[in-house]
Amino acid sequence: MAGTHDTQIRAVLRDHARLRVDVGTLGTDADLFAAGMSSHASVNVMLALEDTFDIEFPDAMLKRSVFESIAAIDAAVSELAPAA
Amino acid sequence: MSLAVDADRIFLERIRRIGAEVAAVHADAVDYDARFPEEAIAALREDGALSAFIPTQHGGAGVSINALARACYELGRRCSSTAMIFAMHQIQVATVVRHLDGGWFEEYLRRVVNEQRLIASVTSEIGTGGDMGRSIAPITPDGDGFAIEKQAPTVSYGAYADDLFTTARRSPQSEQGDQAVVLHHREQTELEATGTWDTIGMRGTCSPGFTVRAHFDFEQILPAPFATVMHDTHVPVSHILWSHVWLGIATEAFERGRAFVRAAARRNPGAPVPAAHSLSRVMPELTMMRAEVEAALADFVAFSEDPDRPDLATLTSVLRFNNLKLAASEQAPRVCTGVLEVIGIAAYKNDSPYGVGRQLRDSLSARLMVANERIHSVDAGLLMIAKEV
Numbered sequence: 001m002a003g004t005h006d007t008q009i010r011a012v013l014r015d016h017a018r019l020r021v022d023v024g025t026l027g028t029d030a031d032l033f034a035a036g037m038s039s040h041a042s043v044n045v046m047l048a049l050e051d052t053f054d055i056e057f058p059d060a061m062l063k064r065s066v067f068e069s070i071a072a073i074d075a076a077v078s079e080l081a082p083a084a
Numbered sequence: 085m086s087l088a089v090d091a092d093r094i095f096l097e098r099i100r101r102i103g104a105e106v107a108a109v110h111a112d113a114v115d116y117d118a119r120f121p122e123e124a125i126a127a128l129r130e131d132g133a134l135s136a137f138i139p140t141q142h143g144g145a146g147v148s149i150n151a152l153a154r155a156c157y158e159l160g161r162r163c164s165s166t167a168m169i170f171a172m173h174q175i176q177v178a179t180v181v182r183h184l185d186g187g188w189f190e191e192y193l194r195r196v197v198n199e200q201r202l203i204a205s206v207t208s209e210i211g212t213g214g215d216m217g218r219s220i221a222p223i224t225p226d227g228d229g230f231a232i233e234k235q236a237p238t239v240s241y242g243a244y245a246d247d248l249f250t251t252a253r254r255s256p257q258s259e260q261g262d263q264a265v266v267l268h269h270r271e272q273t274e275l276e277a278t279g280t281w282d283t284i285g286m287r288g289t290c291s292p293g294f295t296v297r298a299h300f301d302f303e304q305i306l307p308a309p310f311a312t313v314m315h316d317t318h319v320p321v322s323h324i325l326w327s328h329v330w331l332g333i334a335t336e337a338f339e340r341g342r343a344f345v346r347a348a349a350r351r352n353p354g355a356p357v358p359a360a361h362s363l364s365r366v367m368p369e370l371t372m373m374r375a376e377v378e379a380a381l382a383d384f385v386a387f388s389e390d391p392d393r394p395d396l397a398t399l400t401s402v403l404r405f406n407n408l409k410l411a412a413s414e415q416a417p418r419v420c421t422g423v424l425e426v427i428g429i430a431a432y433k434n435d436s437p438y439g440v441g442r443q444l445r446d447s448l449s450a451r452l453m454v455a456n457e458r459i460h461s462v463d464a465g466l467l468m469i470a471k472e473v
Contacts, residue, residue: 020259033311036259039217043399043465050469059471063397064311 003028003074008052010070013037016044028071033064042067049073055080092151095136099155102127103162111163114288115442118281120244121288124159124166129200133170135193137177142190143197149178149321149388153328153381160332161339164446165288167332169202169241171325175318176203176249180267180306182317188303192267203267204245206296207318210235214458217314218260222253226299232266233297235278240291243277246270250296251310263310268298285445316396320384320405322454327377327412330450334419337443338363338370341423344430344438359426366422373415380408403466403473406459413450420444 003009006028013023013032020036037045045067050056055077057066066076107124114121128134137152138144152174159167177196180189195201212218221234232252242248247269254264278293306313345360383404387395395401420443424431430438467473 034259034262036261038261040462040465043469046469056471057469059398059400060394062399062469062471063394064315065397 003071003078005053005074005077006070009049009073009077012045012048012052013070016048017041026070028074029069031068032070033068049077053077053081088146088148091145092147095133095145095147095151096154096158098131099128099133099158102131102133103158107159107163107166111166112442114163114165115446118283118287118290120241120290121163121166121169122244124163125169125202125244128166128170129202132197132200134173134200134202135177135197137174138181138193138197142181142193144193149324149385150381152178153324156325156328157332157335160329161336162332163288164329164333164442165286167329168286168289168326171329172205172240173203175322175325176205178321179249179265179313179317183306183308183313185307188301189267189306199246201246202241202244203247203249204239204242206234206236206239206242206248206250206294208237209251210237210293212260214455216251216319216454217263217311219251219253219263220260222256222258223264223266223305224256229299229301230266230305231297231299232268233295235293236296237293238291239275239294239296240289242275242292242294242296243290248273248296248298250298254309261311265306265308265310265313266298266300267304267306268300272300273298284448285442286449312397315402316393320387320396320401323405323409323412324377324381324384326450326453327380327408330412330416330447331374331377333443333447334370334373334416337420337423337440337447338366340431340438340440340443341366341426344427359428362426363423366419366426369415369422370419373412373419376408376411376415380405399466400470400472403463403470406463406466407473409454410456410459410463413456416447416450417444420447 010023017032017037018041046057061076066072106127110121110123135144136147140146156167156171159170184190207216209220211220221232223230223232232250234250247267250266251263254262274297276295278295281290281292341363345357345363348357348359420440423440424444427438430436431440433439434441
């Protein structure tokens with residue numbers, strides 16, 4: 001089931017992740033790195049997510065596993081912006 | 085605890101002796117002839133030093149990462165090429181040790197202990213722009229096993245290694261960032277040299293380009309993804325051990341400066357020694373380098389205390405150990421150049437006891453092995469997102 005921030009996260013990924021597939025076709029658990037997101041692109045995704053949701057990822061959350069899938073990103077965003 | 089401290093102490097005593105009695109003796113010839121430091125590597129082998137970091141439950145001496153780093157420093161003072169070969173080998177060992185999942189690799193570590201096998205790495209690849217986190221060559225099914233063919237721009241001591249540690253795309257369908265590590269034996273490998281190694285420094289590492297072709301079994305593929313291995317171990321340990329080698333090189337140059345000013349003071353007792361004043365100006369450059377190198381090692385030890393190593397997975401950690409590499413690699417030649425100016429022409433001469441030419445040339449490799457410009461561009465992105473640096 002799609003999480004609460006699914007649409008906005010997919011929009012960020014469409015603009016910044018440089019995936020080799022259409023983000024609309026990806027399942028929420030699909031591995032974004034395996035879908036072509038580079039480390040460099042992932043930093044841009046993090047910045048755009050902070051902007052979109054008006055949050056700041058603490059250093060401890062800035063790691064590959066937190067941004068490896070739409071579901072993982074959704075969990076992180078929900079933790080930092082419960083009201084959104 | 086005391087057993088582990090003993091293992092470290094005994095290991096380092098032996099390393100110092102090999103450094104002084106073997107590596108130092110042949111260092112100039114290794115440099116002049118651009119040849120593999122066979123005497124020093126043979127002495128390290130004979131001493132069991134190639135498996136020192138392997139834990140005792142797998143048959144090794146179980147020395148600490150602190151002792152290993154210190155050994156790189158000690159050897160770096162004597163012969164940069166020996167030290168860098170030792171460091172690179174230990175990076176491969178540490179990677180296997182820290183990402184072990186039983187099976188073939190556990191058995192392999194016992195072979196490293198018993199046979200003192202030397203491991204080279206094939207992590208760089210033509211076409212990736214120096215990005216170790218991407219591979220072009222895939223692991224392909226081949227008969228009843230698997231195969232790789234990789235174009236490597238440099239493979240240090242590749243022709244002298246017993247085994248090779250090679251990164252590749254996990255399968256022909258995998259993305260470039262989806263990498264695995266393969267540990268293949270020399271006898272499973274065909275190495276075709278594609279260049280020469282006549283360089284200005286680190287001449288004894290013998291690191292020409294090669295086309296590497298290997299056939300191996302499935303169990304020789306390390307189960308952990310290279311993306312994890314890279315963050316947890318390969319990059320931080322590389323930067324820590326390399327920077328200890330560079331600290332050794334810079335310290336040796338500084339010590340030659342000290343020998344020079346002491347000799348000047350003895351010639352004219354009581355007279356002022358202007359060179360000593362200049363050397364005093366170089367000293368903070370060396371101590372700042374030492375502080376960063378030692379602080380990074382302490383951070384790595386602290387970050388490794390939690391068995392899951394969550395701190396090493398963060399981008400802040402990437403930034404931290406990248407900074408070590410940048411700082412140490414730029415500082416080492418600065419110290420060597422500073423000493424060159426203190427001593428003057430006697431330091432510029434190759435056949436002088438105060439010569440620092442070899443140290444200066446060797447230290448210049450530091451900024452190029454994983455080019456600093458590439459690391460700066462990674463850090464530029466990380467600086468935007470990291471909260472505390």
